[in-house]
Amino acid sequence: xxxxxxxxxxxxxxxxxxxxxxxxxxxxxxxxxxxxxxxxxxxxxxxxxxxxxxxxxxxxxxxxxxxxxxxxxxxxxxxxxxxxxxxxxxxxxxxxxxxxxxxxxxxxxxxxxxxxxxxxxxxxxxxxxxxxxxxxxxxxxxxxxxxxxxxxxxxxxxxxxxxxxxxxxxxxxxxxxxxxxxxxxxxxxxxxxxxxxxxxxxxxxxxxxxxxxxxxxxxxxxxxxxxxxxxxxxxxxx
Amino acid sequence: xxxxxxxxxxxxxxxxxxxxxxxxxxxxxxxxxxxxxxxxxxxxxxxxxxxxxxxxxxxxxxxxxxxxxxxxxxxxxxxxxxxxxxxxxxxxxxxxxxxxxxxxxxxxxxxxxxxxxxxxxxxxxxxxxxxxxxxxxxxxxxxxxxxxxxxxxxxxxxxxxxxxxxxxxxxxxxxxxxxxxxxxxxxxxxxxxxxxxxxxxxxxxxxxxxxxxxxxxxxxxxxxxxxxxxxxxxxxxx
Numbered sequence: 033x034x035x036x037x038x039x040x041x042x043x044x045x046x047x048x049x050x051x052x053x054x055x056x057x058x059x060x061x062x063x064x065x066x067x068x069x070x071x072x073x074x075x076x077x078x079x080x081x082x083x084x085x086x087x088x089x090x091x092x093x094x095x096x097x098x099x100x101x102x103x104x105x106x107x108x109x110x111x112x113x114x115x116x117x118x119x120x121x122x123x124x125x126x127x128x129x130x131x132x133x134x135x136x137x138x139x140x141x142x143x144x145x146x147x148x149x150x151x152x153x154x155x156x157x158x159x160x161x162x163x164x165x166x167x168x169x170x171x172x173x174x175x176x177x178x179x180x181x182x183x184x185x186x187x188x189x190x191x192x193x194x195x196x197x198x199x200x201x202x203x204x205x206x207x208x209x210x211x212x213x214x215x216x217x218x219x220x221x222x223x224x225x226x227x228x229x230x231x232x233x234x235x236x237x238x239x240x241x242x243x244x245x246x247x248x249x250x251x252x253x254x255x256x257x258x259x260x261x262x263x264x265x266x267x268x269x270x
Numbered sequence: 271x272x273x274x275x276x277x278x279x280x281x282x283x284x285x286x287x288x289x290x291x292x293x294x295x296x297x298x299x300x301x302x303x304x305x306x307x308x309x310x311x312x313x314x315x316x317x318x319x320x321x322x323x324x325x326x327x328x329x330x331x332x333x334x335x336x337x338x339x340x341x342x343x344x345x346x347x348x349x350x351x352x353x354x355x356x357x358x359x360x361x362x363x364x365x366x367x368x369x370x371x372x373x374x375x376x377x378x379x380x381x382x383x384x385x386x387x388x389x390x391x392x393x394x395x396x397x398x399x400x401x402x403x404x405x406x407x408x409x410x411x412x413x414x415x416x417x418x419x420x421x422x423x424x425x426x427x428x429x430x431x432x433x434x435x436x437x438x439x440x441x442x443x444x445x446x447x448x449x450x451x452x453x454x455x456x457x458x459x460x461x462x463x464x465x466x467x468x469x470x471x472x473x474x475x476x477x478x479x480x481x482x483x484x485x486x487x488x489x490x491x492x493x494x495x496x497x498x499x500x501x502x503x504x505x506x507x508x
Contacts, residue, residue, distance in 0.1 A: 052297035055290060055293030055349075056293070058289060059293075059294075059453065059454075065345050082352045085300070105304040105305065108304065111300075112351065113352075114349070237500065240493065240499065242290060242452065243451055243454050254483055262478070
């Protein structure tokens with residue numbers, strides 16, 4: 033570990049974030065914080081009120097009646113996490129983390145979110161699930177390799193064809209950007225990030241503490257094409 | 271699926287709960303809620319203020335200067351989740367879920383928590399990590415098979431020798447009780463619970479949606495004895 037390792041992290045929290053997109057990687061950074069001095073800002077859009085995992089379909093431009101709405105019924109349970117900052121008050125970050133979830137579909141069309149991401153000086157930007165299409169909407173990912181959620185893969189990658197999307201990847205690291213596949217893949221991305229940046233020894237200890245066996249091979253993606261297992265009629269038949 | 275499947279779930283949230291002990295299984299129940307009508311109460315001890323993942327070592331009886339304090343440095347990052355109920359207001363539950371974390375060490379000595387667990391009529395009680403010693407402190411687990419966190423295993427099982435503790439298990443199902451190994455093992459327990467109760471088809475869909483490969487064999491526990499890899503001097507040497 034050198035003096036150059038990142039110490040200031042920030043996690044975007046928009047309404048409708050997917051719970052594990054945030055809390056999976058966060059638990060890895062929690063364990064890291066017992067070993068290394070780091071700070072973590074939880075960044076709401078506009079206010080310090082707790083941010084909900086739920087979002088109204090009406091608040092996502094173009095969602096209602098879309099193929100995405102048909103493919104993925106919405107969760108009905110709700111949780112709320114308390115932010116520490118807003119987009120306007122967050123300090124300079126070394127690392128910005130962008131989650132997905134239904135709220136990510138709205139965030140990728142929210143100029144305030146996109147301007148924040150575009151202007152961050154963060155050395156590393158990590159995304160989980162459909163957080164990468166949010167990042168991609170800024171143009172920053174153009175010409176870079178990246179991956180995203182595999183359930184809505186075709187629709188998500190079509191939103192920004194200038195990105196070199198990788199269909200079969202648990203996560204992809206390209207330069208400043210680390211992007212993961214869907215939801216739980218964020219834990220493998222965060223594990224890989226900690227090993228790369230803070231070293232194998234700390235990386236292994238962190239996942240041992242939380243009794244997690246991380247996928248170490250970024251190309252091992254069992255969920256590539258997963259949506260083909262579930263044509264709409266299969267979902268009707270549950 | 272029959273009419274008899276559980277619909278009302280409750281998750282204990284005490285100060286110092288481990289984030290992923292709660293949010294890992296919760297994300298699985300979130301995905302389930304898109305397919306099956308269920309409710310989830312998040313149960314704080316005394317008030318509806320957001321509950322913190324951090325707890326002062328002074329608030330855990332017997333913790334300071336103990337072998338546990340030496341073995342496991344505390345996280346410094348903090349998150350807060352908003353509860354929906356308190357122990358006094360939560361409705362009758364079909365399923366009670368008990369997380370661990372440093373707060374679990376205090377909860378296992380809190381008469382109000384133990385009385386609540388003892389008096390619940392929940393058909394199923396699930397525990398994650400050192401949530402099982404909290405359940406065990408009520409006496410309900412006596413004579414039952416159970417497992418718990420593998421980092422502090424020796425200390426935790428010594429707190430209630432009347433339980434038939436299983437050292438090598440990712441999770442254990444015995445009658446009314448489902449207990450898991452540490453932190454991330456809760457996701458495998460929740461996956462197994464959903465498959466058992468709601469059927470293989472829904473169980474597989476739920477973990478496919480969140481791109482999670484669950485451990486299906488409860489006896490496959492790579493973290494049995496994990497603490498032996500890290501004698502105290504190894505932790506000093508990071």
